[in-house]
Amino acid sequence: MPKQSSEAVIEIRGLYKSFDENHVLRGVDLDLYKGENLVVLGRSGTGKSVLIKILVGLLTQDEGTIKIFGKSTAGLSLKELNALRLRIGFSFQASALYDSMTVRENLEFPLVRNVKNLTRKEIDMRVEDLLDSVGLSKTINQMPSELSGGQKKRIGIARTLILNPEIMLYDEPTAGLDPITCIDINNLINEVQQRYQTTSIVITHDLTCAKQTGDRMAVLIEGKFKAVGGFEEVFHNAEDQNIQSFYDYNFIN
Amino acid sequence: MINLTNDKKPVLSKKIDKFFLGLYNAFSFVKRFFKEVWFPPYEFREIMRQCYEIGYRSLPLISLTGFIIGVVFTNQSRPSLAEFGATSWLPALISIAIVRAMGPLVTALIAAGKVGSSIGAEIASMKVTEQIDAMEVSAINPFKYLVITRVLATTLMIPVLVMYTDFVALMGAFVNVNQNELVSLSTFFVQVFEAISFLDIFSSIIKSFVFGFTIGIVGCYKGYTSNKGTEGVGQAANSSVVMSMFLIFIEELLALQIVNAIRYA
Ligand SMILES: Nc1ncnc2c1ncn2[C@@H]1O[C@H](COP(=O)(O)OP(=O)(O)O)[C@@H](O)[C@H]1O
Ligand SMILES: [Mg+2]
Numbered sequence: 001m002p003k004q005s006s007e008a009v010i011e012i013r014g015l016y017k018s019f020d021e022n023h024v025l026r027g028v029d030l031d032l033y034k035g036e037n038l039v040v041l042g043r044s045g046t047g048k049s050v051l052i053k054i055l056v057g058l059l060t061q062d063e064g065t066i067k068i069f070g071k072s073t074a075g076l077s078l079k080e081l082n083a084l085r086l087r088i089g090f091s092f093q094a095s096a097l098y099d100s101m102t103v104r105e106n107l108e109f110p111l112v113r114n115v116k117n118l119t120r121k122e123i124d125m126r127v128e129d130l131l132d133s134v135g136l137s138k139t140i141n142q143m144p145s146e147l148s149g150g151q152k153k154r155i156g157i158a159r160t161l162i163l164n165p166e167i168m169l170y171d172e173p174t175a176g177l178d179p180i181t182c183i184d185i186n187n188l189i190n191e192v193q194q195r196y197q198t199t200s201i202v203i204t205h206d207l208t209c210a211k212q213t214g215d216r217m218a219v220l221i222e223g224k225f226k227a228v229g230g231f232e233e234v235f236h237n238a239e240d241q242n243i244q245s246f247y248d249y250n251f252i253n
Numbered sequence: 254m255i256n257l258t259n260d261k262k263p264v265l266s267k268k269i270d271k272f273f274l275g276l277y278n279a280f281s282f283v284k285r286f287f288k289e290v291w292f293p294p295y296e297f298r299e300i301m302r303q304c305y306e307i308g309y310r311s312l313p314l315i316s317l318t319g320f321i322i323g324v325v326f327t328n329q330s331r332p333s334l335a336e337f338g339a340t341s342w343l344p345a346l347i348s349i350a351i352v353r354a355m356g357p358l359v360t361a362l363i364a365a366g367k368v369g370s371s372i373g374a375e376i377a378s379m380k381v382t383e384q385i386d387a388m389e390v391s392a393i394n395p396f397k398y399l400v401i402t403r404v405l406a407t408t409l410m411i412p413v414l415v416m417y418t419d420f421v422a423l424m425g426a427f428v429n430v431n432q433n434e435l436v437s438l439s440t441f442f443v444q445v446f447e448a449i450s451f452l453d454i455f456s457s458i459i460k461s462f463v464f465g466f467t468i469g470i471v472g473c474y475k476g477y478t479s480n481k482g483t484e485g486v487g488q489a490a491n492s493s494v495v496m497s498m499f500l501i502f503i504e505e506l507l508a509l510q511i512v513n514a515i516r517y518a
Contacts, residue, residue: 086391
């Protein structure tokens with residue numbers, strides 16, 4: 001499955017981030033290549049979410065540089081930052097659906113505010129098309145509170161896809177879901193990669209998900225990427241005790 | 254938003270720091286409102302929806318409270334006036350009390366409890382569940398969509414509700430006066446309007462705008478700056494009620510001073 005190109009869409013160098021005395025990221029280096037699904041693994045609280053939030057400007061790093069699409073993100077104006085954000089889809093860990101809006105309104109919300117002069121028909125078509133591609137057309141008039149966890153995840157992903165992002169960032173897409181729904185979501189992530197030609201970072205601590213969706217793995221340990229490579233490469237000759245125990249934990253349970 | 258943490262400082266000094274920091278942050282929030290309110294997108298639909306919600310949420314309680322206040326206040330004032338044989342002044346006395354003070358105050362306090370708390374809780378829960386972050390990453394300004402719409406809605410709706418409360422309270426007073434002094438509706442309202450001046454109505458409306466703004470901005474501020482976590486939601490609801498009620502009383506006192514200065518100038 002790996003179909004790497006050598007063109008890096010995201011380049012991270014020497015990234016540091018602390019919250020008071022809590023030193024979360026301590027020198028992160030990472031390249032994300034066009035077209036790949038990169039899985040970021042790590043125990044909870046290691047700063048996986050912090051890392052991707054820095055990428056979209058929800059948090060700012062203390063030190064280090066990030067280049068996205070070859071352009072440094074330092075000193076962007078809000079307008080430039082927003083233009084960049086439109087090219088990046090962010091799927092939140094808890095889906096973050098707008099709970100006062102129906103599924104349809106959730107999908108329309110970013111669309112009508114960012115793409116001007118769409119006709120009602122174009123909006124409806126786009127919304128229905130995306131709902132169809134995540135297999136949830138029938139939920140279009142439901143409220144988020146009426147959906148199951150897996151459905152919420154799918155709607156959340158559909159909502160980020162509506163702006164045609166080139167990069168997708170998935171924050172624990174399978175967390176809190178049953179194993180069968182997990183497989184569905186993993187398949188969806190792979191479909192998205194193929195159909196929309198996205199480059200993705202998938203954060204997870206679930207090795208099944210990692211194996212199914214990842215072209216490459218990167219393991220975040222103590223604020224740094226300790227191992228980067230294919231699944232076998234990372235796990236089958238792991239010298240690092242942390243990585244080994246990560247593997248054991250997932251497959252013994 | 255500024256955050257200071259310095260473990261070596263004594264507790265009192267930290268508390269003082271925190272107080273001024275809170276003041277600074279609140280001030281910046283208000284400043285941001287006035288900076289951003291003038292520019293598009295205006296989100297008219299959301300403003301209308303909020304106006305409707307505010308009216309819908311507070312009307313039943315305001316109707317009941319307003320009417321009861323009219324009845325009770327009239328009844329309680331009667332003996333004092335009767336001592337001077339001046340019960341015919343009742344409509345005038347009540348009209349002044351309701352239009353100048355009680356209508357705006359009662360409406361604002363009820364709205365602070367019903368509307369302010371729900372704004373605080375709603376925005377805080379949107380923050381906890383990352384809905385605000387979700388807006389931000391899709392290049393939408395959540396301050397515009399959430400804060401400006403709600404503050405405008407409360408600012409516009411409270412004066413409307415105040416006029417309604419005034420009317421309902423006066424009707425309550427009329428029912429009581431009508432039963433005891435056999436005054437007709439038209440006589441009652443003639444006396445009511447003779448007693449109040451343009452300044453009374455004008456200052457009451459201006460005051461109501463200020464109360465409305467206070468309820469909206471405090472609710473939004475408490476929600477927007479709530480600490481992450483589920484208990485933050487309850488705290489935001491609670492503290493927006495306490496804070497806005499406190500500010501409403503301060504504003505009432507200030508308004509009294511200003512209006513009196515104008516009235517007796
Ligand atoms: N906004 C924030 N303020 C303070 N601390 C934070 C914030 N966001 C995350 N953290 C801390 O950073 C660490 C990493 O968090 P996170 O990236 O969410 O972990 P995970 O790898 O499970 O996604 C945690 O210790 C968390 O408490
Ligand atoms: Mg996380």
